[in-house]
Amino acid sequence: MKVKIIAEAGSNHNGEINLAFQLVDIALAAKADFVKFQIINPDLLYVPYYWEQGKKIENIVHKRRHSETLTYDEWRKVKEYATTVGIEFTASVFDIGGVDFLIELGVPFIKLASSDLNNVELIKYISTKNLPLIISTGMANIDEIKISVNAFSEKGNISNLKILHCVSVYPCDLKNTNLYRLDELNSIFNCEIGLSDHTMNSIAACVATSKGVVFIEKHFTIDKLMDGFDHKYASSPNEFKAYIKNIRAIERSLLPDLINKSDSKEDVTKVRARRGLYLKKSIKKGDVITEDNLIALRPTNKFNPDEKNKLVGVYAGEDINEYESIDLKNSLAFKDTKLSWKEADSFWVNEMKEKKML
Numbered sequence: 001m002k003v004k005i006i007a008e009a010g011s012n013h014n015g016e017i018n019l020a021f022q023l024v025d026i027a028l029a030a031k032a033d034f035v036k037f038q039i040i041n042p043d044l045l046y047v048p049y050y051w052e053q054g055k056k057i058e059n060i061v062h063k064r065r066h067s068e069t070l071t072y073d074e075w076r077k078v079k080e081y082a083t084t085v086g087i088e089f090t091a092s093v094f095d096i097g098g099v100d101f102l103i104e105l106g107v108p109f110i111k112l113a114s115s116d117l118n119n120v121e122l123i124k125y126i127s128t129k130n131l132p133l134i135i136s137t138g139m140a141n142i143d144e145i146k147i148s149v150n151a152f153s154e155k156g157n158i159s160n161l162k163i164l165h166c167v168s169v170y171p172c173d174l175k176n177t178n179l180y181r182l183d184e185l186n187s188i189f190n191c192e193i194g195l196s197d198h199t200m201n202s203i204a205a206c207v208a209t210s211k212g213v214v215f216i217e218k219h220f221t222i223d224k225l226m227d228g229f230d231h232k233y234a235s236s237p238n239e240f241k242a243y244i245k246n247i248r249a250i251e252r253s254l255l256p257d258l259i260n261k262s263d264s265k266e267d268v269t270k271v272r273a274r275r276g277l278y279l280k281k282s283i284k285k286g287d288v289i290t291e292d293n294l295i296a297l298r299p300t301n302k303f304n305p306d307e308k309n310k311l312v313g314v315y316a317g318e319d320i321n322e323y324e325s326i327d328l329k330n331s332l333a334f335k336d337t338k339l340s341w342k343e344a345d346s347f348w349v350n351e352m353k354e355k356k357m358l
Contacts, residue, residue, distance in 0.1 A: 001212075001214065002251065003209050003213060003214065003215070003216055003247055003251060004033040004034065004194075004214060004215050004216075005030075005031075005032040005033050005034070005215075005216055005244055005247065006032070006033070006034045006036050006111075006134075006215060006217040006218070007023075007026075007027035007030065007032035007035045007036065007218065007220055007240070008036050008196075008217050008218055008219045008220065008234075009023040009024075009027065009035055009036060009037045009220065009221075010036075010037065010038045010092075010219060010229075011037070011038050011040065011065075011068055011228065011229065012219075012220075012221045012226070012228060012230055012231055012234060013037070013068070013070065014068050014226065014227070014228050015068035015069060017070060017074045017077060017078065020037065020070065020074075021078065021081055022222055023035065023037075023220075023221075023222065024078065024081055024082045024085060024089075025085065026220060026222065026237045026240065027087055027220070027240075028085055028087045030220070030237070030240045030241045030243075030244050031241075031244055031248075032087065032244060033088065034087070034088045034089070034090055034108065035082055035087050035088070035089055035090075036089075036090050036091055036092065036111060036217070037075075037078070037089075037090075037091045037092070038091060038092045038093075038094075039070075039075060039093050039094075039101065039102075040065055040069065040094055040098075041069075041094065041095055041098065042062050042065035042066050042069065044094065044095040045095070046059055046061055046065065047059055047062065048062045049062075064229075068228070075091075076105070079105050079107075088107075088108050089105070089107065090102065090107040090108055090109055090110070090111060091107070091110075091111065092111040092113050093110060093111075093112075094115075094116060095122070096122065096125055099122070099125060099126055099129065103129055107131075108132070109131065109132035109133065109134050109162070110126055110129075110131055110132070110133050110134070111133075111136075112133065112134070112135040113136055114136040114137060114138030114139055114140065114166050114168050114196075116135075117136070117137055117139070117140050117144060117145070117148050118144060118147070118148070120148065120151045123135070123152050124151050124152070124154065124155065126152075126156075127151070127152040127153070127154065127155050127160075128155050128156065130156075130157065130160065131160065132160045132161075132162060133152065133156075133160060133161055133162065134162040134163075134164060134194070134215060135148065135161070135162070135163060135164065136164045136166040136196045136217075137163060137164060137165060137166055137185075138166035138167055138196070139168045142184070142188065145163070145185075145189070146188075149161065149163075149189055158190060158191065159191075161191050162191055162192045162193075162194060162214065162215060163185055163189060163191050163193055163194070164193075164194040164195060164196040164215060164217060165178075165179075165182050165193065165194070165195050165208075167198060168198075170198055170230075171198055171199060171200045171233045172197075172198040172199050172204075173199070174199055174201075174203055177199060177204045179195075179207055179208060179211070182195065182208060182211050182213060183211065186211075186212075192214040192215070193212075193213055193214065194208075194213045194214050194215030194216060194217065195208040195213050195215070195216050195217070196216075196217040197216060197217065197218050198219070198233070202243045202246040202247065205218070205246070205247050206246055206247060206250045209247050209250045209251060209254075210250060216247065218235060218240065218243060219233065219235065220234050220235040220236070220237070220239075220240040221234035221235070221236065222237070224236055268343065270300065271299055271300055271340055271343050271344050271347075272298065272299045272300075272343075272344035272347050272348065273298065273299075273300075274298070274300040274304070275296040275297055275298055275300060275304070275305050276297065276298075276299065276300040276302070276303055276304070276305075276325065276340075277294050277295070277301065277303040277304070277305065277307065277308065277311060277326065278294070278295055278296075278297050278322070278324070278325065278326075279293055279294065279295075279320060279321070279322050279323065279324065279326070280292075280293050280294070280295050280322060281293055281322050282319070282320060282321045282322045282324075283316050283319070283320050284316065284319050285316050285317065285318050285319055286315060286316060287315070287316045288313060288314070288315055288316075289311050289312060289313065289314050289315075289316065289326075289333055291308055291312045294308055294311060297323070298344070299340065299341050299344035299345075300340065300344075301325040301326070301336060301338075301340050301341075302325065302326070302327060302336060302338070302340075303326065310328070311328075311333065314328065314331065314332065314333045315332055315333065316332065316333045316334075317329065317330075317332030317334045318334055318335065320333060320334070320335055321335075324336075325338070325339070325341070
């Protein structure tokens with residue numbers, strides 16, 4: 001099954017609809033399957049201020065989130081734009097109003113961030129909507145994940161629930177990705193499993209692909225140097241293209257139709273790297289080829305090292321020089337006119353020139 005790539009635009013639009021359109025374009029150009037944003041109502045996600053000794057202290061995150069909020073009408077335009085250019089739109093939401101809005105938009109699935117894994121009330125609400133829910137599991141242990149899964153399955157169809165392994169560290173070092181958790185989740189839960197990847201390259205995603213994940217989510221941005229919460233550790237447009245290209249290459253390498261087949265480039269390597277049978281000493285027409293006069297050397301030719309029996313005892317139909325490839329015609333040995341060594345020699349000359357050896 002092809003891995004479905006979720007291009008996580010998050011809030012990297014910085015509150016500007018034109019930037020949201022650009023993010024859609026980048027996701028499409030990278031050949032992602034979905035472009036996903038975060039639709040945040042700051043008043044339902046953050047306290048607006050703190051209290052200390054009777055005084056209010058402004059929550060600067062709440063303030064910033066307000067500055068980068070798009071209206072529902074603007075989100076409708078972003079969704080319409082994504083549909084027009086040909087990529088599916090969806091979002092992470094953080095409250096019931098956001099869930100209802102996504103249902104109105106007709107998204108393919110709803111996403112819950114790791115921070116809402118223990119928001120059982122919201123999970124139960126989504127479970128009644130008969131829409132797929134993808135939920136990240138950063139910061140959670142298996143028991144906490146079980147609580148959320150059980151909450152969803154009380155009223156929802158468990159086949160609608162998808163679980164993403166996630167490590168909520170930004171960025172996440174490769175050694176800390178805990179990819180064994182993918183196997184653990186797969187063995188415990190009867191759900192499709194994926195990866196929310198916070199590393200800075202495609203290695204973890206490629207390993208996850210080899211483990212059979214169904215979804216991979218990755219943050220991307222227009223420019224890493226833009227101000228905002230997620231730009232710095234998100235993939236640039238070119239990085240994101242390469243990221244998805246690497247995943248697709250790994251998928252291709254895992255297909256069973258490659259078994260017992262060699263790559264066309266490997267066939268070139270075979271000519272120069274494998275051995276063929278040659279004469280150690282030249283022979284005259286009418287001479288008999290002996291085993292002692294055969295040697296296996298590079299490059300290959302018509303006779304493999306294990307095919308001496310095909311040549312030993314054969315009479316030469318013409319004079320054949322030492323280290324000259326042999327061909328058989330009418331049970332006699334002749335010079336091989338194919339000259340397969342030329343292909344090997346051409347490769348070696350180009351390689352040595354490239355490496356400044358010639």
